[in-house]
Amino acid sequence: MKACIIYDTKRGSTTYFVKWIKEGFEEIKADLDVDVKRVNEVENFDYELFVIGSPIYWERPLKTVIDFLSSNGDRLKDRKIAIFVVCMAQLFGRHTESYIKKRYLMPLEEKVSGKLIGSKAFRGWLKKPNYKEKEKVVEWIRYLAAKL
Structure with missing residues (x-):
């Protein structure tokens, strides 16, 4: 089985x-x-x-990622997609989860033409990498792997 992680980044944290x-x-x-x-x-x-990822800038996913999903809908329609x-x-605070879903994940999820098998928001950083987030990544990968 083959997978492709597709992303964009501005300052490099998404690359981690x-x-x-x-x-x-x-x-x-x-x-x-x-x-x-x-x-x-x-x-x-x-x-x-x-697996398609974007950092959030100015309260939205990068336009390059949204445009990628929009312009490649036909090519992705029969594929499994994770965002x-x-x-x-x-x-x-406490309303964070619903805010993230509505403002950050939904604009990407709405563009997915394939079968969405998962979406996740990870906490970024400004200066030094937060290696604790790697544990959350591994947990999400286990979830996705079970759906393959």
């Missing part, structure tokens, strides 16, 4: 999550061949699973 997702799949699902591409590098859609975002909203 992509690396952790790839490592997680390699550990948990050894028979899965995982490629990594930036949204502007994708030419081949010969994958069973696409993730990297954001700082987890700092804002």
